[in-house]
Amino acid sequence: MTRSDILIIGASAAGVTAALTARYHYPNKSITVIRKEKLVPIPCGIPYTFGVVGTPEKNLIPADDMFKKNNISSQIGEAVSIDREAKIVTLSDNESLEFDRLIIATGSIPVIPPLPGIEKQNIFAIQKDVPYLQDIINALEKAHHLCIVGCGFIGVEIAEECKKRRPDIKISIVEMLTHCLQLVYDEEFCLKAEATLKDQDINLLLDEKVVSFEGNDMVNGVKLGSGKMLDADMVILGIGASANTSIAASAGLDIGPTKGIQVNRYMQTSDRSIYACGDCAEKVSFFDGKPTALKLASIATMEARVAGANLFSTNRVNMGVIGVFSTVLGDCAFAAAGLTRTQAIEKGYDVVVGESEAMNRHPGCMPGANMLKVKLLFEAGSQILIGGQVTGAKSGGELINTVSACIHQRMTADEIATFQTGTHPALTASPISYQLVNAAEMAIGKMKLK
């Protein structure tokens, strides 16, 4: 039986980052990572394998390289049980691995709705599995009508990428909510995203539910709540994922209110020698400490950096989930951090909004100039930043991280309005027009009027 000081189950974003962090913090400890498959896709890159990236083999986490460079052992196998008393993990081939500290990073599994016809062929969920993803691409090459269920990030990104690979295919997206990406952006950003999708001839069916999948062995249609019937010889489900907690639950570890493995601020489970991080772990909001079911690779890696550092001494605290998102639709970046207006109001905040839009170059005739808009949401009394959204130029993908830093540090509108930015004609808006700073100033104006 092999023994490792540190054993990690899972080698996606959380597992790999936990292993690397453990190595940086504990140079002399032995570390082993257990992974089901040799090839692990980059989770956020999966939609792009259907389009610009081309194949799942070009979208892999370079885990072997990283492990080799950092003296981390790795083992292919499926962990099936944890003996907490003996501190042993058993694999499906009955091999046993002993540990001193264990990190569970088993990720999530896509939600499969229990609808009539769900078992038919050519209905796919997004599994993080290379041969399965290749099957989707093979089906895509032959399909005529693709129906995507769910208009969140996975849905919209897959729609665009499938259109890039197969410009002739008909694509519909069915979404229960009123807007695409509604859980992450305020309405005007959602409307802009919807217009971008429609421009690409992607058919949006909003406020619509799937009732059943029709056909014989193969799916050939999707029946909607409104009574409409969609032609569809291929279906992709993008309606979210649930924490993969089976091994943790079997071992008797506590499960939290959103069905993740319950962890404390140090990412310890109810067994203090066992940590959990990533999609499988229960999360709380940065804003009010309440449970949240948000799942993101960037949250997973943050949690992994907390878990990995804390294994033998509690150095780091998880402050709770801010939620920082970004994507590109058409040529336009859409990014968000923290609470949307709707979420903030639901949480009882009195919200003041400031907005600013300007070219991301100066003067505006500089090459590469594009509009970039920043919207900031503040709590009215304290003036503390609680959310931000960015749309336009691709540099917005980094700008949202400045917004995240400001949220993380609970900066006020005044502090952001006098914040020192670097600006350059070929890189950003002018110092007079810098959007982040001006959006804060615009919010202050409204707070004075209140």
Next chain:
Amino acid sequence: MTRSDILIIGASAAGVTAALTARYHYPNKSITVIRKEKLVPIPCGIPYTFGVVGTPEKNLIPADDMFKKNNISSQIGEAVSIDREAKIVTLSDNESLEFDRLIIATGSIPVIPPLPGIEKQNIFAIQKDVPYLQDIINALEKAHHLCIVGCGFIGVEIAEECKKRRPDIKISIVEMLTHCLQLVYDEEFCLKAEATLKDQDINLLLDEKVVSFEGNDMVNGVKLGSGKMLDADMVILGIGASANTSIAASAGLDIGPTKGIQVNRYMQTSDRSIYACGDCAEKVSFFDGKPTALKLASIATMEARVAGANLFSTNRVNMGVIGVFSTVLGDCAFAAAGLTRTQAIEKGYDVVVGESEAMNRHPGCMPGANMLKVKLLFEAGSQILIGGQVTGAKSGGELINTVSACIHQRMTADEIATFQTGTHPALTASPISYQLVNAAEMAIGKMKLK
């Protein structure tokens, strides 16, 4: 005689931003801006008028538009004196303007070294003046050998842009210091910048002083300290600027140790009804409160936002200058915030460095992928961030502003290492490889070894 509640002298970055900020904070006050010329160039855009932008007329601050939209009056004229007792500014045409609060935003004037031959024709400093800039371009169209004195931002940017307009021209840059951009970047970044310039056939003469300018009426050569003689039928000086304080000094306002108008944290001069901001104002370092002669449009606008908000009640404090810089050389962004290693050591810091380099897309085969490197400098004991440098992809131009936010908030390496970032295949590095977070983690590793 016109009377304004708020009178502002100067309409470059500081003056315009002060006027706008005053308007946001004091909606009912009358505001007048005095400017020497109708057309005011965007200061950081000036080098680009010589190349990609083409003419100075395409690089103007849209002051008239901004003033009109915000009910700000503007007057063309040169302010020549301030009567502090009577609260009156007099213009060169003897017109008088009465004020309740005055903001001096008279900027800076380029340093002209008192060297033999400096008066010869075709030797130019960079004046923020449209006809003068057009004269430089006219001279550039005919020149064969351009010598640029000073290898700071202005020098390197002008060299590249002149080469774009006139690929056949020979360009040399003469610099007293050992490296180009040495006051802003650590050595390895300077070396990379120098290699980029050499690739464009720009001749760098480092550790070299100009002794005299040769020729008859027209310059035809530059004599160097080493005895070398450079052919040069055109010279551009880029060796810095000094605060334009003449009107303030004549009015008896205090002048500070670096020859700027002395101001307090609220941007008030020694006369509490008179404020100063931008290049004309004295500055202190964010890090130790000591005087600094740094001059940047982005510092000017920050100071203007403090001054404009504080005119009738002190709402805001200037925290001191961090210094956030960026530029593009070749296709590569170079950005920096806070202290370089040399500056930090000079200030007595025990410095620990962390570095991380990764593609700014994931997987690396995504369109638009470029390397992006982040270097962070921490104070060893407190683990507080004191500086950062970024080079590579143009998204680094926004990433440096996240670094600036982290410096501003005195974040520790641990806080940055667990900081929540937004990542996306088409916009940033992967969450596992995100450079800012990993650079902090690398520094922590070194601090543990100390």
